[in-house]
Amino acid sequence: MRTSNTSPAVHGRDLSKVYDSGSSGDVRVVALDDVTVGFPREQFTAIMGPSGSGKSTLLHCLAGLDQPTSGQVFIGGTDTSSLSDTRLTALRRDRVGFVFQAFNLLPTLTAWENIVLPLDLAGRRPDQAFADAVIDGVGLRHRLGHKPNQLSGGQQQRVACARALITKPEVVFADEPTGALDSKASADVLGFLRRSVDQFGQTVVMVTHEPSAAAYADRVLFLADGRVVGELAGPTAERVLDRMKDLEKVVA
Numbered sequence: 001m002r003t004s005n006t007s008p009a010v011h012g013r014d015l016s017k018v019y020d021s022g023s024s025g026d027v028r029v030v031a032l033d034d035v036t037v038g039f040p041r042e043q044f045t046a047i048m049g050p051s052g053s054g055k056s057t058l059l060h061c062l063a064g065l066d067q068p069t070s071g072q073v074f075i076g077g078t079d080t081s082s083l084s085d086t087r088l089t090a091l092r093r094d095r096v097g098f099v100f101q102a103f104n105l106l107p108t109l110t111a112w113e114n115i116v117l118p119l120d121l122a123g124r125r126p127d128q129a130f131a132d133a134v135i136d137g138v139g140l141r142h143r144l145g146h147k148p149n150q151l152s153g154g155q156q157q158r159v160a161c162a163r164a165l166i167t168k169p170e171v172v173f174a175d176e177p178t179g180a181l182d183s184k185a186s187a188d189v190l191g192f193l194r195r196s197v198d199q200f201g202q203t204v205v206m207v208t209h210e211p212s213a214a215a216y217a218d219r220v221l222f223l224a225d226g227r228v229v230g231e232l233a234g235p236t237a238e239r240v241l242d243r244m245k246d247l248e249k250v251v252a
């Protein structure tokens with residue numbers, strides 16, 4: 001499904017998102033302000049910024065879960081704004097993986113059924129060798145027959161990670177994937193996302209509030225007031241925290 005190894009997996013061009021609210025549409029919030037950003041293949045990028053800086057809006061626009069007011073998003077070279085709703089739904093299902101803070105597993109399905117759901121929906125059969133590698137990667141082989149309510153939060157999130165990867169998507173978008181987890185479970189999930197890049201050549205884009213989570217990434221993008229205001233390669237938790245303190249001073 002990859003188009004070329006040099007083009008970014010995901011590219012947002014001139015993205016703006018404006019919310020008009022209030023009783024007569026008189027309250028205007030610019031959540032994204034002309035953002036142009038690319039996410040190289042086989043890299044793990046974290047997106048950070050103060051509360052309200054536009055992180056979730058950017059992720060949702062990139063992932064085709066929300067429409068920008070203006071600008072374009074390319075996933076693996078496909079301009080998502082040119083797609084009909086049906087094709088956009090198919091692209092999200094087949095070429096994009098999602099991990100959300102709230103796991104979003106189907107409660108009536110087992111862990112295995114949840115993991116292969118995107119393939120079932122697409123009428124595709126699992127590549128058994130790859131499925132085995134993913135299941136061993138998330139350490140869930142002995143839990144495949146369990147329903148979500150028989151799993152810990154960390155196990156449920158690892159099921160969600162396996163589900164996100166099983167289609168070999170162009171990119172996995174993770175929105176605060178460790179927001180509901182303790183530090184051990186967080187480390188398991190982040191370690192798996194890291195290995196998915198290093199071992200499976202996956203591309204991961206993750207929104208997080210936690211410098212220790214961002215330190216798993218290859219690079220951190222910083223947002224403030226709907227704009228990209230900086231980036232950090234080879235982040236450590238300390239360096240990310242320092243940048244965040246500076247940004248929060250500017251925004252305050």
Ligand SMILES: Nc1ncnc2c1ncn2[C@@H]1O[C@H](COP(=O)(O)OP(=O)(O)OP(=O)(O)O)[C@@H](O)[C@H]1O
Nearest residue numbers: 019021029031049050051052053054055056057058
């Ligand atoms: N549906 C909406 N209607 C009006 N304004 C919105 C809507 N969604 C988001 N906003 C505003 O857009 C801005 C960016 O919001 P967004 O949720 O993307 O920020 P964030 O950086 O993810 O914040 P947080 O870290 O608190 O989750 C904020 O000012 C927010 O209030």
